[in-house]
Amino acid sequence: MKLFERIPEIKQEIKSLKQKGNKLSFVPTMGALHFGHLKLLEEASKYADQVVLSIYVNPTQFGKNEDFDRYPRDLAKDLKMIEDNEIKVDYVFAPTTHEMYPFSDIPQLAFPFLSQKLCGISRPTHFDGVGLVVLKLLNIVQPDYLIMGQKDFQQTVIIQRLIDEFFLDVQLITVPTVREKDGLALSSRNVYLNPQERVQALILYKTLKAIKEQLHLNMEIQEIEKILKAHREAIKLLPNVKLDYLEILNAKDLQPITSCIEKGMKIVIAIAAFVGKTRLIDNMVIEF
Numbered sequence: 001m002k003l004f005e006r007i008p009e010i011k012q013e014i015k016s017l018k019q020k021g022n023k024l025s026f027v028p029t030m031g032a033l034h035f036g037h038l039k040l041l042e043e044a045s046k047y048a049d050q051v052v053l054s055i056y057v058n059p060t061q062f063g064k065n066e067d068f069d070r071y072p073r074d075l076a077k078d079l080k081m082i083e084d085n086e087i088k089v090d091y092v093f094a095p096t097t098h099e100m101y102p103f104s105d106i107p108q109l110a111f112p113f114l115s116q117k118l119c120g121i122s123r124p125t126h127f128d129g130v131g132l133v134v135l136k137l138l139n140i141v142q143p144d145y146l147i148m149g150q151k152d153f154q155q156t157v158i159i160q161r162l163i164d165e166f167f168l169d170v171q172l173i174t175v176p177t178v179r180e181k182d183g184l185a186l187s188s189r190n191v192y193l194n195p196q197e198r199v200q201a202l203i204l205y206k207t208l209k210a211i212k213e214q215l216h217l218n219m220e221i222q223e224i225e226k227i228l229k230a231h232r233e234a235i236k237l238l239p240n241v242k243l244d245y246l247e248i249l250n251a252k253d254l255q256p257i258t259s260c261i262e263k264g265m266k267i268v269i270a271i272a273a274f275v276g277k278t279r280l281i282d283n284m285v286i287e288f
């Protein structure tokens with residue numbers, strides 16, 4: 001495993017790898033690695049000879065009052081976790097912000113429709129920042145495969161749009177969400193939860209699971225809305241939990257369902273909630 005902090009150096013290395021005919025898989029992360037990230041890395045090595053992992057807490061995707069400053073950062077611990085679990089990672093790219101954003105006037109990349117729903121309502125600049133940093137990372141790493149988690153479903157839709165919009169030569173692979181035994185989706189932010197909040201956090205998974213069981217083919221939008229309303233109201237009664245959103249949308253383009261659940265339709269049930277001060281997200285995708 002080779003560690004790079006500088007862009008020219010990793011670019012040089014990748015250039016020579018590609019000249020030798022190697023295929024590359026790329027897993028971008030913000031570090032604070034957990035088994036969800038390790039699963040992405042394992043998948044990555046199924047697709048290509050070489051696996052590149054980036055670890056970078058990207059400031060442009062955090063809003064003013066978000067957790068950029070307190071986001072957990074421990075590169076040595078992350079590298080040890082990869083080694084201890086014998087995960088194949090060939091290159092780690094861990095740049096500084098000066099390296100990633102060398103100019104003070106940072107250009108804007110906006111996804112007006114996709115980035116303003118679900119998480120985009122309470123985090124209006126988040127996905128623009130994600131799109132920008134992923135575009136930069138893709139230009140640096142030039143991977144054949146980009147491996148991302150379904151856990152951040154809206155992110156995968158926006159990154160697919162980024163790839164299509166800019167005609168990027170990379171294939172997006174989405175990996176199913178890795179969960180704790182009781183269903184809680186693994187997240188770097190779970191470390192913020194105290195033991196009581198850890199229990200309360202289960203409401204996200206439980207809600208998704210309950211709704212999944214209630215949905216069926218040909219269900220009309222009015223009935224879907226009724227189900228959502230009942231769950232939103234139930235969550236409102238919980239202490240220390242504040243629902244941000246609970247929605248059911250078309251998975252492909254995040255458009256609302258207009259009439260009913262039709263055969264062949266792929267839908268996403270998406271939820272975000274604050275448990276104490278920690279904002280958690282989760283989703284389930286169902287194909288009918």
Ligand code: AMP
Nearest residue numbers: 029030031036148149151152177178186
């Ligand atoms: P992050 O470091 O949180 O930005 O996440 C980096 C990548 O890991 C993203 O593609 C996430 O979707 C993915 N990821 C995060 N949590 C999970 C999980 N529980 N299961 C699978 N992938 C995940």
